[in-house]
Amino acid sequence: MKNLFLTISVSLLATACAHHHPGSALGNAPDHFGVKEVGSFHIGGRQVTLSGLPEKEIVFTAGAAPFKVNPNGDFEVEQMYVQYVKLHEHSRKARYPLLMWHGGGLSGVTWETKPDGKPGWQNFFLKAGHDVYVSDAVERGRASWARYPEIFKTEPFFRTKKEGWELFRLGPEGSYQTDPAKRVAYPEGTQFPVEAFEQFAKQGIPRWATNDPATQLAYDQYVQKVCPCVIMVHSQGGNFTFNAALKAPGMVKAVIAIEPSGVPGEKADLTPLIGIPHLFVWGDYLERYPLWQKITPNVDRFEQALRNQGTDVTRIDLPKTGVRGNSHMLMMDRNSDAIAQMIQDWMVAKNLSR
Amino acid sequence: MKNLFLTISVSLLATACAHHHPGSALGNAPDHFGVKEVGSFHIGGRQVTLSGLPEKEIVFTAGAAPFKVNPNGDFEVEQMYVQYVKLHEHSRKARYPLLMWHGGGLSGVTWETKPDGKPGWQNFFLKAGHDVYVSDAVERGRASWARYPEIFKTEPFFRTKKEGWELFRLGPEGSYQTDPAKRVAYPEGTQFPVEAFEQFAKQGIPRWATNDPATQLAYDQYVQKVCPCVIMVHSQGGNFTFNAALKAPGMVKAVIAIEPSGVPGEKADLTPLIGIPHLFVWGDYLERYPLWQKITPNVDRFEQALRNQGTDVTRIDLPKTGVRGNSHMLMMDRNSDAIAQMIQDWMVAKNLSR
Numbered sequence: 001m002k003n004l005f006l007t008i009s010v011s012l013l014a015t016a017c018a019h020h021h022p023g024s025a026l027g028n029a030p031d032h033f034g035v036k037e038v039g040s041f042h043i044g045g046r047q048v049t050l051s052g053l054p055e056k057e058i059v060f061t062a063g064a065a066p067f068k069v070n071p072n073g074d075f076e077v078e079q080m081y082v083q084y085v086k087l088h089e090h091s092r093k094a095r096y097p098l099l100m101w102h103g104g105g106l107s108g109v110t111w112e113t114k115p116d117g118k119p120g121w122q123n124f125f126l127k128a129g130h131d132v133y134v135s136d137a138v139e140r141g142r143a144s145w146a147r148y149p150e151i152f153k154t155e156p157f158f159r160t161k162k163e164g165w166e167l168f169r170l171g172p173e174g175s176y177q178t179d180p181a182k183r184v185a186y187p188e189g190t191q192f193p194v195e196a197f198e199q200f201a202k203q204g205i206p207r208w209a210t211n212d213p214a215t216q217l218a219y220d221q222y223v224q225k226v227c228p229c230v231i232m233v234h235s236q237g238g239n240f241t242f243n244a245a246l247k248a249p250g251m252v253k254a255v256i257a258i259e260p261s262g263v264p265g266e267k268a269d270l271t272p273l274i275g276i277p278h279l280f281v282w283g284d285y286l287e288r289y290p291l292w293q294k295i296t297p298n299v300d301r302f303e304q305a306l307r308n309q310g311t312d313v314t315r316i317d318l319p320k321t322g323v324r325g326n327s328h329m330l331m332m333d334r335n336s337d338a339i340a341q342m343i344q345d346w347m348v349a350k351n352l353s354r
Numbered sequence: 355m356k357n358l359f360l361t362i363s364v365s366l367l368a369t370a371c372a373h374h375h376p377g378s379a380l381g382n383a384p385d386h387f388g389v390k391e392v393g394s395f396h397i398g399g400r401q402v403t404l405s406g407l408p409e410k411e412i413v414f415t416a417g418a419a420p421f422k423v424n425p426n427g428d429f430e431v432e433q434m435y436v437q438y439v440k441l442h443e444h445s446r447k448a449r450y451p452l453l454m455w456h457g458g459g460l461s462g463v464t465w466e467t468k469p470d471g472k473p474g475w476q477n478f479f480l481k482a483g484h485d486v487y488v489s490d491a492v493e494r495g496r497a498s499w500a501r502y503p504e505i506f507k508t509e510p511f512f513r514t515k516k517e518g519w520e521l522f523r524l525g526p527e528g529s530y531q532t533d534p535a536k537r538v539a540y541p542e543g544t545q546f547p548v549e550a551f552e553q554f555a556k557q558g559i560p561r562w563a564t565n566d567p568a569t570q571l572a573y574d575q576y577v578q579k580v581c582p583c584v585i586m587v588h589s590q591g592g593n594f595t596f597n598a599a600l601k602a603p604g605m606v607k608a609v610i611a612i613e614p615s616g617v618p619g620e621k622a623d624l625t626p627l628i629g630i631p632h633l634f635v636w637g638d639y640l641e642r643y644p645l646w647q648k649i650t651p652n653v654d655r656f657e658q659a660l661r662n663q664g665t666d667v668t669r670i671d672l673p674k675t676g677v678r679g680n681s682h683m684l685m686m687d688r689n690s691d692a693i694a695q696m697i698q699d700w701m702v703a704k705n706l707s708r
Binding site: 037039083085088126162202209210 | 462466
């Protein structure tokens with residue numbers, strides 16, 4: 001009898017918490033969420049054995065005796081890294097886990113706290129009741145990287161701050177200057193917190209041009225492990241996401257594509273995506289960059305092909321809705337919460353979340 | 355009046371949740387914890403400008419036209435990465451945030467889910483009521499890395515699986531084999547889940563021998579930003595931790611050193627550590643490896659120097675307490691929760707946590 005009584009008490013408390021956690025009783029945003037587990041895993045990859053390479057002498061400290069390192073042996077390579085926050089059932093409102101896939105030259109940090117120190121979309125969607133998974137693709141961040149040219153076939157390249165400033169549309173081409181005080185963002189206004197640009201540049205990760213097949217393979221294994229799911233993807237991750245969804249029919253329940261820069265080719269069979277709702281979100285100033293003018297027609301062609309076959313497609317062109325000045329890094333822009341809310345509303349409308 | 359009533363209701367619900375969250379009413383471990391924010395930041399680093407380097411042609415896809423990349427420009431380098439989970443006040447029992455610093459050739463993943471898929475120490479100490487901060491040092495994981503030899507002065511090196519197997523004391527020297535079925539761990543038993551060794555090897559990160567000053571600098575800035583705090587450190591991180599504590603008197607409230615492999619030199623003035631409780635934890639089989647026999651006397655000399663000056667030092671030699679078979683990766687061993695509980699009990703005894 002005593003155990004039964006305790007069980008009932010806890011159940012009542014749980015109910016009270018369920019109302020308290022989301023703050024819905026007062027119509028306010030919750031100030032916290034209940035978490036069951038924070039964790040991570042690596043997935044994909046393979047073992048590679050190197051042999052016949054010469055020993056290297058490494059000097060750890062100036063003046064100290066060199067230390068011999070034999071680079072030959074077995075290595076695990078081409079895995080990816082996934083970190084998750086699983087909500088307690090009281091706090092969960094979404095039907096499926098939300099997987100956030102980053103873009104080129106970046107890692108999962110894209111979705112975390114914004115460069116200006118304010119909470120990012122990882123935290124927003126946790127508060128909104130989603131189990132959130134944030135990953136680093138093969139070669140990036142905690143996924144680690146492998147020796148080249150023996151394993152990765154080419155050398156990596158590093159994005160300059162100038163390229164980031166322009167490619168991500170913070171200011172017009174040619175407006176980047178080394179001295180932050182001399183940089184000129186869009187005179188009409190940018191939503192990106194340009195005063196935090198150095199902080200954003202610290203998130204940059206070197207990348208290789210030749211790892212796409214390994215990256216796709218690891219993403220495919222990730223989908224098999226975690227889905228059914230919803231995937232939110234940014235920029236270069238687009239092609240990996242659409243292909244992953246094509247290869248795992250029924251596993252990806254929706255795709256939220258934030259300025260995707262890559263899509264499957266014209267000849268791809270898209271019928272596995274017929275029943276999968278898609279949301280495309282675009283920022284401002286795309287028409288001012290030759291590079292973006294080269295990218296967008298291809299993505300628009302893909303979007304149209306989805307519509308033509310009856311896929312449920314929604315497109316949010318922020319400037320057309322009166323929201324101006326958004327950069328390519330929408331999730332870091334000053335109005336990121338408002339955009340996240342549009343996405344959350346879309347998920348609710350598509351019955352993916354309460 | 356209506357607002358006042360709502361405020362009181364919420365306050366009552368909060369009280370109910372406070373009892374429910376820690377599970378203390380039933381004397382059970384909690385099944386979840388309340389989180390206020392999950393976030394991250396980069397700290398430290400500097401801008402470097404490269405010039406005079408030749409353009410490179412990059413081929414993104416076999417057969418496609420090469421893409422010209424100009425490697426010259428501005429870069430942010432030598433920052434480190436920090437991720438945190440801040441608990442809601444109902445779930446917090448610790449007096450200070452707990453910072454977890456990894457060892458050599460590894461990243462913050464050390465503290466996350468174990469290679470065998472079971473929850474790691476990050477999750478354990480969150481459940482125990484600590485705000486937990488997990489970082490990647492300069493050059494590792496999400497901290498990113500910089501072009502060499504122009505910025506980082508030397509080339510990186512990669513740890514082989516054989517070196518990991520032996521250095522981390524999973525089996526005797528010479529017992530590593532490429533084929534997992536042929537590997538022989540300690541016949542007396544190892545606590546490391548050797549069946550998950552491939553998974554563990556995926557966590558490995560290349561490292562440089564020449565970045566210690568930049569690494570220390572970033573760690574020092576991290577301490578200034580986040581502390582007062584307690585630092586838990588593993589292996590190679592030891593020296594960075596002790597030095598960080600020496601340089602920030604009063605900021606580091608306790609040090610928990612898990613098999614530290616580096617310590618300040620004999621001439622260092624340790625008096626700033628007099629009032630700072632220190633815990634040292636050691637696993638098994640140290641006496642069987644020449645390398646560990648070279649490392650431990652120096653660490654023991656440091657421990658004795660702390661004791662000699664009146665620092666409150668506790669040492670847990672697990673084999674001496676009857677706990678056998680622990681590897682260098684104590685936080686991944688099968689009995690990791692039991693060891694974490696010893697550490698938690700020590701923190702409670704030192705008035706660092708309830």
